[in-house]
Amino acid sequence: MNNKQIVAILNQLADLMELSGENAFKVQAYRRAARTVENSRTPIVEMSDELEKLSGIGKGTASVIREIIETGRLAQLDELRQQLPPELPDLLALPGIGPKTIYTLYKKLHITNMVELKQAAKQEKIRSLAGFGPKKEQKILEAIEQFSNRPKRAHLHVAMAVASAIRKRLEGIAEIEKIELAGSIRRYKETIKDIDFVVATDHPVKVAEQIANLPEVIQIVGQGETKVSIVVDVEGMVMGVDVRLVTSDQFGSALSHFTGSKEFNILIRQRAKQYGWKVSEYGIYDPDTDQTMTFKDEADFFAQLELPFIPPELREDRGEIEKAELGALPALIQLRDYRGDLHAHTLYSDGSHSIKDMALAAKAKGYEYIAITDHSQSLKVASGLTVDEVYEQWAEIDQLNQEGLGITILKGAEVDILADGTLDYPDELLKQMDLVIASVHTQFKQDEETMTRRIIKAMENPYVNIIAHPTGRLLLRRDSYEVNVDQLFKAAQETGTFLELNAHPHRLDLNDQLLKKAKEEYGLKFTINTDAHSAEGYDYIIYGIATARRGWLEKKDVINTYTLDQLRTVLAKN
DNA sequence: GCCGTTTTCGGCCCGACTGTTTTCAGTCG
Numbered sequence: 001m002n003n004k005q006i007v008a009i010l011n012q013l014a015d016l017m018e019l020s021g022e023n024a025f026k027v028q029a030y031r032r033a034a035r036t037v038e039n040s041r042t043p044i045v046e047m048s049d050e051l052e053k054l055s056g057i058g059k060g061t062a063s064v065i066r067e068i069i070e071t072g073r074l075a076q077l078d079e080l081r082q083q084l085p086p087e088l089p090d091l092l093a094l095p096g097i098g099p100k101t102i103y104t105l106y107k108k109l110h111i112t113n114m115v116e117l118k119q120a121a122k123q124e125k126i127r128s129l130a131g132f133g134p135k136k137e138q139k140i141l142e143a144i145e146q147f148s149n150r151p152k153r154a155h156l157h158v159a160m161a162v163a164s165a166i167r168k169r170l171e172g173i174a175e176i177e178k179i180e181l182a183g184s185i186r187r188y189k190e191t192i193k194d195i196d197f198v199v200a201t202d203h204p205v206k207v208a209e210q211i212a213n214l215p216e217v218i219q220i221v222g223q224g225e226t227k228v229s230i231v232v233d234v235e236g237m238v239m240g241v242d243v244r245l246v247t248s249d250q251f252g253s254a255l256s257h258f259t260g261s262k263e264f265n266i267l268i269r270q271r272a273k274q275y276g277w278k279v280s281e282y283g284i285y286d287p288d289t290d291q292t293m294t295f296k297d298e299a300d301f302f303a304q305l306e307l308p309f310i311p312p313e314l315r316e317d318r319g320e321i322e323k324a325e326l327g328a329l330p331a332l333i334q335l336r337d338y339r340g341d342l343h344a345h346t347l348y349s350d351g352s353h354s355i356k357d358m359a360l361a362a363k364a365k366g367y368e369y370i371a372i373t374d375h376s377q378s379l380k381v382a383s384g385l386t387v388d389e390v391y392e393q394w395a396e397i398d399q400l401n402q403e404g405l406g407i408t409i410l411k412g413a414e415v416d417i418l419a420d421g422t423l424d425y426p427d428e429l430l431k432q433m434d435l436v437i438a439s440v441h442t443q444f445k446q447d448e449e450t451m452t453r454r455i456i457k458a459m460e461n462p463y464v465n466i467i468a469h470p471t472g473r474l475l476l477r478r479d480s481y482e483v484n485v486d487q488l489f490k491a492a493q494e495t496g497t498f499l500e501l502n503a504h505p506h507r508l509d510l511n512d513q514l515l516k517k518a519k520e521e522y523g524l525k526f527t528i529n530t531d532a533h534s535a536e537g538y539d540y541i542i543y544g545i546a547t548a549r550r551g552w553l554e555k556k557d558v559i560n561t562y563t564l565d566q567l568r569t570v571l572a573k574n
Numbered sequence: 575g576c577c578g579t580t581t582t583c584g585g586c587c588c589g590a591c592t593g594t595t596t597t598c599a600g601t602c603g
Contacts, residue, residue, distance in 0.1 A: 131599070
């Protein structure tokens, strides 16, 4: 029973309790406990005796968790499952429909799934219930309609593209004084549901009207004096956008409020409470003086609570407030610290530019070095290189380095880790490379033990420097393969292997939480690479840096910040 | 169910918006 499984059971319990009309705070307590387990450094199984020490876990939840650990199930949950129709929780996914509504519909009209709900709404059975009316009924029908074709979560780079198009529009509205991105996109979360902006203006109604009339708008979800919610279509990318309208005096507190995360905001409010104050998007209210303090800048808002500026990427309730209080926030890595990309493909395999073009593009970014790492021979779909082709490529690299392009090109390869953990090139070839990346591209379905052993075996090869995209996930498309990350991190530590943070917005692998864990518990160093398949691919580095920051990484944790000499030293593994 | 520099009871983050209501409940972020 791992932490993830325990989290899933606790959350299911919370969902079902909520649906059966249970006290909302009780539900919240289980959700909070689930969160604590999720963020726990050690496997919960190993600390069964001291569960009550964890914040948010008391006697009740502790015994629930113990039951899960010992029996693998939870009687309370099984009971709720018996009482409630199995498809009822699915209805929670409908926008605008919450647990209270679902519970009432179930109790009064015996609605148990989406089909029955649609039928009841169409037959106008819902409007007669107390607290319901024709509009609510209509909303339910629309929610079901939109459910299948509403905007889904988007990859970060897609959301960024939409955001920048909308930002340009906002910049054209005369009454707007200041614009800032907020919400999860400002925190660089790996996928984005909708885009938040905070805008300063003295004419909110006028501004709201102009925003609602932008050419990209395909739906107006809501429009008030403080907020416009729209759905936009930017070159086929459909996303929800919320624009919050405040005065420039309120901008600082509003920006913090709408940047979140939700959990971070709760901690901020609790902190304000210690001073006897109340925090809202409009400022900090002091009941003693009946005054609301306002803040033009976010930093001033934090300062009022005796906190330094906390970078948005850290605002996730992972200990950042505690560290900020002590003045011990990490000095997060920045884009300007980055000296070169160590994972790039060319025309030799499945890239779309030549070695020279890739090198010159890297130079144009201000890089000092770049590693060419095309695929290895068995990966036929990506035109992996035979041994002979590798030698050909090296001749070209030698030639270019001799010509002197103003950037050093390193000889490398992204070598497949075969199903049994052996590598796709002989050691004789690997040992001549400046750096060797190893990665899994096949046989994703292996069980955890096999997969873990497979990757560790590759790390044990004396010539392997880097494991690329270590968990193999594809965001919004494919879960990571089964692998024991603790064993992986331990092996990386013992063999001196660097784990990659793959910056491609479909991957971002390792993710933020694993980076933090690997750094804090195993003291690992990392490499951030874009896995560029074209010159434009280098641009994704911003997502790699942002994810590293979310993982609390500093300059010293990332070998791409090293000078060429320092880099060569750490790559000379043996 | 959790928690305590307001400490073992009575709170639990706060406000906007919507739809149902003549004062509020549900949902969302």
